[in-house]
Amino acid sequence: MEQTVEELVADVFRRACTSREALEHVTGKWSLLALSALAESPHRFGELRRRIEGVSERMLAQSLQTLERDGWVHREVRSAIPPHVEYRLTEDGAALVPHLLALISFVEDRMPAVHASRAAVDEVRPPR
Amino acid sequence: MEQTVEELVADVFRRACTSREALEHVTGKWSLLALSALAESPHRFGELRRRIEGVSERMLAQSLQTLERDGWVHREVRSAIPPHVEYRLTEDGAALVPHLLALISFVEDRMPAVHASRAAVDEVRPPR
DNA sequence: AGCCGGCACTTACTGTTCGTAAGTGCCATT
DNA sequence: AATGGCACTTACGAACAGTAAGTGCCGGCT
Numbered sequence A, B: 001m002e003q004t005v006e007e008l009v010a011d012v013f014r015r016a017c018t019s020r021e022a023l024e025h026v027t028g029k030w031s032l033l034a035l036s037a038l039a040e041s042p043h044r045f046g047e048l049r050r051r052i053e054g055v056s057e058r059m060l061a062q063s064l065q066t067l068e069r070d071g072w073v074h075r076e077v078r079s080a081i082p083p084h085v086e087y088r089l090t091e092d093g094a095a096l097v098p099h100l101l102a103l104i105s106f107v108e109d110r111m112p113a114v115h116a117s118r119a120a121v122d123e124v125r126p127p128r
Numbered sequence C: 001a002g003c004c005g006g007c008a009c010t011t012a013c014t015g016t017t018c019g020t021a022a023g024t025g026c027c028a029t030t
Numbered sequence D: 001a002a003t004g005g006c007a008c009t010t011a012c013g014a015a016c017a018g019t020a021a022g023t024g025c026c027g028g029c030t
Helices: A018-027 A029-040 A045-051 A057-069 A091-109 A111-124 B018-027 B029-040 B045-051 B057-069 B091-109 B111-124
Strands: A073-079 A084-089 B073-079 B084-089
Touching: A018 A029, A018 A057, A018 B029, A018 B091, A018 B111, A029 A045, A029 A057, A029 A073, A029 A084, A029 A091, A029 B018, A045 A057, A045 A084, A057 A073, A057 B111, A084 A091, A091 A111, A091 B018, A091 B091, A111 B018, A111 B057, B018 B029, B018 B057, B029 B045, B029 B057, B029 B073, B029 B084, B029 B091, B045 B057, B045 B084, B057 B073, B084 B091, B091 B111
Parallel strands: none
Antiparallel strands: A073 A084, B073 B084
């Protein structure tokens, strides 16, 4: 599991690197949550909206379109009228999400330490 | 390595969940790159700026302050005048970065597929 | 001796993105 | 007949990111 940064993450430091953009797409606030939700099972648009508390329809639609364009998510129109759309992970998406889930659960585990650190820093340098 | 989403990623779907915010901090465009750079070795401010192509001083400073506050990065003033500041990963930060590096290298590996997918989608539904 | 560049930032301004709210057309339920 | 849900899209104000310039001090170059 050890990795050398130099080899693996070479061109991500370069300005014009396209993987930077792709990375932003999958790590975006709502994309991350949408992918996590789809890791459970396929969802309809409205189901995703309810699952991801606080997301607006605008941002959810936008995130899903980006994820579809980059090939992580598949969008299937099961019925035009009445509208019924199903979103599911592609094979690439299914291979991607374990990394995201690992990251999410890691950060969740460390939240006590994060809170402690914030409190300690804010003691010295109060916010605002 | 298999994970059930339901157990691990329970509260990240809730609106007021603080881990959402912490997650955004580490997955932010510049934070991600700063952490990756610091995975190699400690860096000075100017070294990071040069390493991370395209980052502005404003955003780098802001990202580093956020990462420091959340306890992923340690900031050490080695000399006030002339200014010499060293940034390094904390223990928590060092435990975090492997997840980020794994994600980055995964996405880099899949970039051909991403480009192919974009081209296919743009064929049907042209951008703009 | 005087000028230039680098150090690690901060501040002012501007453009892009985000979030909120409302609109769309159609159908099923009350 | 009116209401709500479906899957979005559009308009607009607010928040945020990016650009440029400023800060004070110092070392090196000419």
